Amino acid sequence: MTPAKSFDSSRLPILVVLFLASATILVKAIATPKLPKDRLASPFLAATLNQSASLPGWQLTQTTPLKNLEPDKADQVVGRSYEYRQGAQTLRVDLRPQYGDGGVARFLRIASEVKESSANLKPIYKPGVGHYGVLATTERLYLTACINSRGESTLTSQQFQKNRYSQDLQPGRILPWVLGQKSSFFDERCLWALMSVPLPSNSERNPEQVQAAYATLESAWVPLQQWWQANFPTEE
Numbered sequence: 001m002t003p004a005k006s007f008d009s010s011r012l013p014i015l016v017v018l019f020l021a022s023a024t025i026l027v028k029a030i031a032t033p034k035l036p037k038d039r040l041a042s043p044f045l046a047a048t049l050n051q052s053a054s055l056p057g058w059q060l061t062q063t064t065p066l067k068n069l070e071p072d073k074a075d076q077v078v079g080r081s082y083e084y085r086q087g088a089q090t091l092r093v094d095l096r097p098q099y100g101d102g103g104v105a106r107f108l109r110i111a112s113e114v115k116e117s118s119a120n121l122k123p124i125y126k127p128g129v130g131h132y133g134v135l136a137t138t139e140r141l142y143l144t145a146c147i148n149s150r151g152e153s154t155l156t157s158q159q160f161q162k163n164r165y166s167q168d169l170q171p172g173r174i175l176p177w178v179l180g181q182k183s184s185f186f187d188e189r190c191l192w193a194l195m196s197v198p199l200p201s202n203s204e205r206n207p208e209q210v211q212a213a214y215a216t217l218e219s220a221w222v223p224l225q226q227w228w229q230a231n232f233p234t235e236e
Contacts, residue, residue, distance in 0.1 A: 102160025
């Protein structure tokens with residue numbers, strides 16, 4: 001064995017350790033979202049949502065700003081509500097930009113009128129569509145999920161982060177992040193959708209009516225998600 005080869009091989013373990021350490025640091029830096037110090041300062045939360053969101057088979061009859069439910073912040077616009085009609089059936093869609101963890105159950109508790117029912121949220125998964133949840137109250141049937149800018153819809157924080165790894169670990173996102181043009185390597189934006197249709201009162205309700213309402217919501221959910229992904233607010 002020549003001296004040169006002996007020199008190279010003796011230092012190979014050190015080089016391997018240094019390489020693995022550097023790679024680990026880089027991966028950790030990329031994989032740790034750099035969230036704004038104040039999430040409320042994120043421009044995405046104040047994004048102006050499209051007022052003419054189309055939904056195949058449905059007529060958009062009204063759209064209004066969504067206001068914060070907290071009494072001391074009642075003037076704050078937090079999203080937009082859309083009302084659609086299909087024959088005698090009405091459909092309401094509330095959309096709120098969210099930033100961070102994508103935890104829909106938490107969103108329900110702190111930012112919706114159905115917070116007391118969030119524990120009854122039934123998770124559903126459909127390949128090619130994603131995760132969403134359904135729940136019924138005394139007056140309405142709801143379908144809810146987080147619409148991501150890329151990938152399938154998600155319902156939990158774990159699903160949201162998994163979607164970020166699968167969708168955002170792309171070469172085209174590395175340079176803007178390194179140059180500081182993006183606050184986070186991951187796209188932490190979520191359009192939280194809360195769809196609902198009215199239900200008969202409990203005393204007049206039968207399983208067929210509930211099943212028909214589920215079918216209505218699910219059939220509207222797929223094109224709604226597709227439309228908003230294609231028209232997602234611009235990334236900050």
